[in-house]
Amino acid sequence: QVQLQQSGPGLVKPSQTLSLNCAISGDSVSSNSAVWNWIRQSPSRGLQWLGRTYYRSKWYYEYAVSVKSRIIISVDTSKNQFYLQLNSVTPDDTAVYYCARGYCIGGSCASGPAFDYWGQGALVTVSS
Amino acid sequence: EIVLTQSPGTLSLSPGERATLSCRASQSISSIYLVWYQQKPGQAPRLLIHAASSRATGIPDRFSGSGSGTDFTLTISRLEPEDLAVYYCQHYGTSPPYTFGQGTKLEIK
Numbered sequence: 001q002v003q004l005q006q007s008g009p010g011l012v013k014p015s016q017t018l019s020l021n022c023a024i025s026g027d028s029v030s031s032n033s034a035v036w037n038w039i040r041q042s043p044s045r046g047l048q049w050l051g052r053t054y055y056r057s058k059w060y061y062e063y064a065v066s067v068k069s070r071i072i073i074s075v076d077t078s079k080n081q082f083y084l085q086l087n088s089v090t091p092d093d094t095a096v097y098y099c100a101r102g103y104c105i106g107g108s109c110a111s112g113p114a115f116d117y118w119g120q121g122a123l124v125t126v127s128s
Numbered sequence: 129e130i131v132l133t134q135s136p137g138t139l140s141l142s143p144g145e146r147a148t149l150s151c152r153a154s155q156s157i158s159s160i161y162l163v164w165y166q167q168k169p170g171q172a173p174r175l176l177i178h179a180a181s182s183r184a185t186g187i188p189d190r191f192s193g194s195g196s197g198t199d200f201t202l203t204i205s206r207l208e209p210e211d212l213a214v215y216y217c218q219h220y221g222t223s224p225p226y227t228f229g230q231g232t233k234l235e236i237k
Contacts, residue, residue: 037226047173047216047228064225098172102220105178112179113220114163118172 002026004099004119012093012126018086022099022119029080030055035102037115038073038084042095052102053082089126096121130154130219132229140235147204149232151217156197163218164193164202167231173216177202204234212236 008020020038027034035054041047051063053073063071072085086093100115131154141147151162159180165173175184177193180200192203204211217229 046230047218049224049226049228052224062224105182105184110160112160112163112182114175114178114184115165115173115218115220116175116184118174121172 002101002117004101004117006097006099006119006122008097008122008124010123010125012089012124013128014090014126015088018084018089018093018097018124018126020084020097020099020122020124021081022083023079023081024101025080027101029075029082030077032056033103033107036073036075036082037100037102039098039100039115040093040095041098041121044092045095048095050084050086054102091126094124094126096123098122129225130157130221130227132217132219132227134215134217134229134232136232137230138233138235140237141207142237143207143209145207147202147207147211147234149202149204149215149234151195151200151202151229153198153200153219157219157221159196159200161219161221162193162195162200163220165216165218166213167216168213176215207234207236209236 003025005023012018037052038050051073070087074083099119101117103116104113105111133152135150162180164177166176167173181193214231214233216231
């Protein structure tokens with residue numbers, strides 16, 4: 001059973017950096033089948049995909065255009081974790097942040113990919 | 129970027145009734161890439177349906193998905209009180225961004 005366990009501060013000051021961890025159990029961050037994502041949810045924006053990382057002979061990182069200048073996703077294979085760093089935050093970045101696994105269900109992308117496992121979510125408030 | 133529009137915004141039904149939730153895409157998409165999630169209060173979203181009509185593991189057969197092109201539907205037959213949730217559709221295409229609809233809130237009377 002795959003589990004994603006998130007951790008990180010719940011309060012960040014404006015202009016500072018938001019940092020969150022996602023610890024994976026039951027799968028490997030280096031899996032050739034999975035993609036590891038960060039998603040956030042707020043009343044104003046709804047569910048918003050932020051970025052992803054995956055390993056296919058080398059590491060790939062892709063980000064949403066809206067946050068591309070401020071976001072870094074990184075990986076620690078020794079800890080089987082991946083991380084979100086969002087710089088220069090404003091109150092508009094206040095949201096519940098989720099990590100999630102992207103996977104081709106049943107092992108075949110012809111069966112459709114989806115976010116099949118999610119972390120528990122972390123409310124991050126940006127306020128002074 | 130694909131924009132997904134869900135309707136209605138809120139649906140209020142009684143136990144035992146049938147719920148029909150709509151998701152319309154701004155352009156035609158492959159049904160392989162249309163996903164439905166259920167989000168109960170205080171919880172993370174949960175995968176319900178992938179590839180427009182395939183139930184995820186452990187999802188009761190009361191939940192079914194259908195559609196193609198730009199119009200997709202999630203149907204919940206025989207509503208139960210535990211189905212109280214917000215339901216989201218998502219386009220999980222071959223490359224990002226991965227967009228979500230704004231959600232349909234299902235209330236159980």
